[in-house]
Structure formats: C-alpha cells, structure tokens
Amino acid sequence: MFSSSIQPSTVSLFSSTNSDSLALLSTHTDPQLPSDSFIHLLNDSKSEPAPPSPACLISSSAVSTSGEESGYTLGQTVLHIQSPTIRSTYVRCPPAGSSEHLGLKHPWMHIQVRDLGRQWSFEVGVVDRGGRQGAIRCSTFQEIPRLTVSNPPLLHLPLSFPSPSPHRLTTWSTVALNLPSLLSHFTSLSLLESAYERSQREGRTDSIALPSGTYSHVSYVKVYATCRLRRIWFSETGSGQAVPWEFQLYAAE
Numbered sequence: 001m002f003s004s005s006i007q008p009s010t011v012s013l014f015s016s017t018n019s020d021s022l023a024l025l026s027t028h029t030d031p032q033l034p035s036d037s038f039i040h041l042l043n044d045s046k047s048e049p050a051p052p053s054p055a056c057l058i059s060s061s062a063v064s065t066s067g068e069e070s071g072y073t074l075g076q077t078v079l080h081i082q083s084p085t086i087r088s089t090y091v092r093c094p095p096a097g098s099s100e101h102l103g104l105k106h107p108w109m110h111i112q113v114r115d116l117g118r119q120w121s122f123e124v125g126v127v128d129r130g131g132r133q134g135a136i137r138c139s140t141f142q143e144i145p146r147l148t149v150s151n152p153p154l155l156h157l158p159l160s161f162p163s164p165s166p167h168r169l170t171t172w173s174t175v176a177l178n179l180p181s182l183l184s185h186f187t188s189l190s191l192l193e194s195a196y197e198r199s200q201r202e203g204r205t206d207s208i209a210l211p212s213g214t215y216s217h218v219s220y221v222k223v224y225a226t227c228r229l230r231r232i233w234f235s236e237t238g239s240g241q242a243v244p245w246e247f248q249l250y251a252a253e
Contacts (some may be wrong), residue, residue, distance in 0.1 A: 001024075001093075001094055001100050001101070001102055001103055002102060002103040002104050003039060003045070003101060003103030003217065004103075005015040005103075007022070007104065007105060007106070009091035009106075009235060009236045009237075010106075010233060010234070010235045010236070011104060011106065011233060011234045011235075012178065012231065012232070012233040013048050013093060013102075013104075013221065013232045013233060014079075014091075014093070014229070014231060014232040015230070015231050015235065016076070016077050016078045016079045016229060016230050016231065017076055017077055017230075019196070020078075021041065021079065022079075022091070022213070024094075025091045025092060025093045025095070026090070026091065026093075026094075026095030026096050027039045027090075027091050028088070028089060028090050028091075028092065028096065029088070029089050030083055030085055030089055031082060033085065033088075034054050034055065035054045035055055035056050035082065036056065036058075036082065036083060036084055036217075037083035037084075037085070037088060037089045037225070038055040038080075038081070038082055038083075038089075039053050039079065039082075039084065039089065039091065040052075040055065040079075040080045040202075041077055041078070041079055041080070041083050042077065042078065042080050042116070043075070043076070043077055043078075044073045044074040044076060044077075044078045044097055044228060045073040045074060045075050045186055048229045051080075057080070058116065058117075058226070059081070070171070070177045071172060072119050072171045073114075074172065074230065076230070078114070078228045078229060078230050079091070079229040079230075080228050081223065081224070081225045081226060081227055081228070081229060082116075082118075082225050082226045083225035083226060084118075084225075084226075085225075086119055086120070086121055086139075086225055086226070087224065088222045088225075089224065089226075090222050090223060090224040090225065091222070091229075092220060092221070092222045093220065093221050094220060094229070100126075101127065101217065101218075101219040101220070102217070102218045102219055102220055102221065103217050103218070103219075104124075104217060104218045104220075104234045105216065105217045106218075106234035106235055106236055107151065107178060107179055107180050107215065107223075107236065108176060108177065108178055108179070108234060108235045108236070108237060109124055109176070109177045109179060109218070109232070109233075109234055110174055110175070110176045110177075110231075110232070110233050110234070110235065111174070111223070111229070111231070111232050112162075112172060112173070112174050112175075112229070112230040112231045112232075113129040113172065113173060113174075113175060113176045113223075113227045113228065113229055113230070114171055114172045114227060114228035114229075114230075114253075115161040115171065115173065115227065116226050116227055116228060118225070118226035119139065119140050119141045119226070120140050120142070120159075120224065120225070120226055120227045121137060121138065121139035121141070121159075121219070121224040122137070122138055122139075122222065122223045122224060123135055123136065123137040123138075123220075123221070123222040123223075123224070124136050124156075124177070124179070124218060124220070124221050124222075125152065125215045125218060125219035125220040126179055126182070126183055126211060126215065126216075126217075126218060126219065127211065127217050127219050128183060128211040128212065128213035128214060128215060128216055129213045129214045129215075130211075130212075130213045131216075132209045132210065132211040132212065133152040133153075133211060133219060134152050134153045134154070134183070134186050134210065134211040134215070135152050135154045135171050136154075136155045136157065136177070136179070136182055137154060137155070137156045137157065138157045138159040138175070138177070139156065139157075139158070139159055140158075140159050140160060140161065140233075142156050142157065142158040142159070143158055144158060145157050145185065145191060146191070146194070146195075147185070147186065147191035147192060147194065148195060148198070148202065149158075149195045149196060149199050149208050149210075150208070151208055152208075153186055153208055153211070155182065155186055155191075156183075159175070161173055161209075172228075172230065176238060178238065179215055179218070180214075180215035182213055183212075184216050186210045186211050186212060187210055187212045194250065218225060218234070
C-alpha cells in the first residue's frame with residue numbers, strides 16, 4: 001500500500017477522530033454472537049451513541065460513565081471493539097484477503113488503547129530484507145514469550161496494562177514496539193528449541209523460513225477484541241520522543 005510512496009517520519013494508519021476513520025481497515029465480527037461481537041464508534045467518556053440492537057456494551061467498571069471515572073476517559077470518538085472470542089472480532093489493514101503488504105518501513109509502531117477488563121491482543125506482520133515473513137502478536141493472556149513454527153512463524157509475547165490507580169491521568173495506554181529488535185527473537189535458540197519440539201509432537205515437519213535478516217517493512221496490522229482504540233501510527237523514533245500534539249492523550253474534563 002505504501003511501499004512505493006514517499007514515507008514521512010511519522011505515518012498515522014488509523015485515527016478514530018478522522019471523518020472516515022475506517023477507510024484503510026476492514027472490520028470482522030462473529031455472526032454467531034450478534035449481541036456481544038461488534039465494532040462501533042462512540043464517545044469514550046459517555047459511551048454514546050449505543051451500538052445498534054441487538055448489540056450491547058459490556059457491563060464493566062472499565063466502561064463506567066459515572067462522574068468518578070469520567071475525568072480519566074477521553075472526550076473524543078474512539079473505536080469500541082468487543083467480543084468474548086478474541087480471534088473472531090478484529091480490524092485489519094490491509095483488508096483481509098488482500099495480497100498487498102502495508103509496506104511501511106518505520107522501525108517503531110505505536111498503538112493507543114484502553115483496557116476494558118477483558119483479554120485483548122494485537123498483531124503486526126514483519127518482513128526482513130530477504131522477504132521472509134513473520135507475525136508478532138502481543139496479548140494480555142500470554143504468560144511467557146512463545147514461538148510457533150507456522151506459516152508465517154508467530155512470535156507471541158505477553159502484554160499487561162498498568163494497574164488501575166487514581167493517580168493515573170487517563171485509563172488509556174500507548175504501547176510502543178521496536179520492530180527491528182523483536183525480529184531477532186524469531187531465531188532465539190531457547191524459543192526455537194521449544195517451537196520445534198511442539199512441532200514434532202504435533203506431527204508437523206514442514207520447513208518454514210524464519211525471518212532472520214535486517215528488518216525491511218510491515219506487512220499488516222490486526223487489532224483484536226476487546227478494547228477501545230484511538231490511534232495507530234508508525235515513526236522513526238521511540239516512545240520517549242516528542243509526538244504531534246494531536247497524538248497525545250487528553251482526559252475529558
């Protein structure tokens with residue numbers, strides 16, 4: 001999508017406050033769960049407008065609109081992604097079924113997300129200079145790093161949100177990944193030994209090319225249920241560097 005374009009130092013892939021925020025993403029829900037599997041734009045502090053019937057927002061203190069919590073939410077439109085089955089409900093760029101690669105070459109990925117008290121996961125596809133592909137998945141239910149020799153190989157990493165605290169300025173978090181540094185974990189000896197042992201036990205003997213060279217670009221991004229999503233962007237610098245003011249998080253008054 002972007003491989004032939006001139007890429008500035010910061011590229012915003014998704015912003016919930018844009019007029020056509022889902023222009024670059026496809027959405028996927030579970031048709032077997034019409035009341036609990038949906039993707040919906042709403043105001044974070046008010047949780048309005050309500051999703052179309054029969055969809056129903058989860059009942060959780062994490063999405064409370066009481067005055068006690070409202071000061072720690074955002075007075076902005078965000079994307080609510082909800083489902084009890086994580087893998088069935090997600091947004092993806094490029095859209096599912098597309099043969100295109102995203103083609104962004106930036107080493108850093110950033111995602112602004114709100115914890116809703118349910119399990120959550122996101123995934124990014126990476127490609128090395130030799131064209132070898134891999135997938136990096138971060139999730140709140142994974143306890144230790146794990147490598148699966150699949151097609152593409154999957155590096156599954158644990159992720160945790162900060163504990164609830166009245167001293168936090170907002171219930172939102174910004175997760176930043178340095179993609180080149182994570183690429184080397186696909187060839188970690190300890191992870192490889194465990195991965196191939198599982199493959200042998202499961203009777204899988206396929207030879208899979210693991211990404212092992214210099215980082216080249218991102219092939220896709222997927223964000224699964226359940227969370228609220230504000231922005232996804234890529235940059236040349238890490239989380240400690242200044243970002244445009246519109247990328248920063250401001251709690252509702």
